[in-house]
Amino acid sequence: QNLMSVAAGLALSGNVVFVYGIASHITTRCYEQLKLDVCALKVPVILLGMGPGLSYGVDGPTHHATHDCALLQTLAGMTIYLPADGVAIKAMVEQAYRSGTPAYIRIDKDPYEPIYAPDEHDFSLGLGTIQQGESLCVVTNGIMLARVREAARELLPEGIEVTIVDLYRMNPCNESRLWEACRNAHAIVTVEEHGRTGGIGSLVGRLLSERGHVIPFRGLSLGDEILFGSASRTWAYGQYGLEKESLKDTFRQMALSPATV
Template identity: 40%
Template sequence: MRDTCSRELTSLARSDPRIVILSGDIGNRMFDGFKEEFPDRFYNCGVAEANMISVAAGLALSGYRPFVYTFAVFDLTRCYEQIRIDLCFQNLPVVIIGLGGGLTYAPLGPTHYLCEDISILRCLPGMTIVCPADKAEVMAALQSSLIHPGPMYIRINKKNEPCIHTGKLDFSLGRAHLIQDGNDVCIITTGVLLSEVIRAADILEEHNISARIVHLHTIKPVDELMLQEIFSRFSIVVSVEEHTLPGGLGGMIAEWMADNRIKSSDLVRIGTGDYFLTCCFTQEKARDHFGISAKSIANKIVDELKHE
């Protein structure tokens, strides 16, 4: 995802002179190609992330399309006031690219991994939140951001993510993707955890459980038509996310259910625990620990269906 992001921004910048990149002192080598072609359109803002957001706001007010890039934990938690006032209050078209949202950087501990980013941003008026599952959706999200009128957060993983989509991708902000159909249970997920959910569905198939998979690449605004269709059809709906349960994908769906008085279906939420990891795990081991690996997801669904 990281390299795809760099290549796509460089490609888009060739035909759009408004594109500028601001980095929080990381990813500079990754953007060597961009800097070589557009040396006056790359700004290394150093470890001053709050200032970087304000600089991006100023560039947006001057007619540019700024892309802010650094670790998600740094360009969100250190900059909340600037994102809220400089970007959202003024509804400026600045794209925040959060590298390593979720458990990508679990090996570096709680100072570097971030499982609260969606909940941090969901409550901000005007903020659009996109969680691509693979490089095809990263490219599509970046392309869509250039015609989006307000602030946007794009959560990306680091590298080696499985390619889910092949061929031409039909991508629109706020519209979900149906990955596979099924009859017994519907699994809704977002971001790079989609690959684990697909493997979980294969395990469920061995138990004669047919799982529908829906990918909400856009958390805000959400595809309400898709949710209406899902909850009119399935008695059990499962949300799966590489994010803490409070305020994330499952929390958003639960709020939607309450607002729409959905009583015919049960929602099962699967995500990371409401606590910090105190050990430095790999992303895979962290997923096992929190019960969001393919096997754990499948086992949880099997148990739920047994008690239906």
């Protein structure tokens, strides 16, 4: 709590301030200070949230950041980035630094697989289409992107082609670009290491509803339960349908029977 107030004070003195810490700690424990000292004053404080989702799964719910994005989306002016690799992290840190406004960058503790080549993508767009396919559209981000890509590749011999959208900036969301990426899909699946409420599924569901677009839709997430005990990623992915074989089953079902899902 004091850390955020000090950071805001330094920002008011003309500095761009980076606050580094475990994602669950720098988003929940100091919410009031983020709301009043950082966002209300619109000062350039950039949160580097290490270990989102279940990165620290075995440490229990004190260290789980499974509703961080939901919480921070309620703060006006807070930009939320969810990078999928090191190239994206670098670009988003630079964007946040130049913006002069509050930002949160969700950085995973586990190693990333390469997704983007340097200078390949304009990260100011808010999202990118990693690959195009005719069978269904999957919207994901962060550490889950590589897992989704691997599952999609293994479905190619079955003739299932998946469009993968990397929604790396959730707030503010580039809704017009997201709509263009999704509107012609036969079915849509969202995949995220976040709670069910306030994540990608909520965002895409609202987007479709507001436009009156009726389409088969499935949201895969960590649910909204508080997970006790040693909630490792391996265990949780198995419980919530996020491990590779479960992803393939869901993609296959949505692609092959979209009218009946």
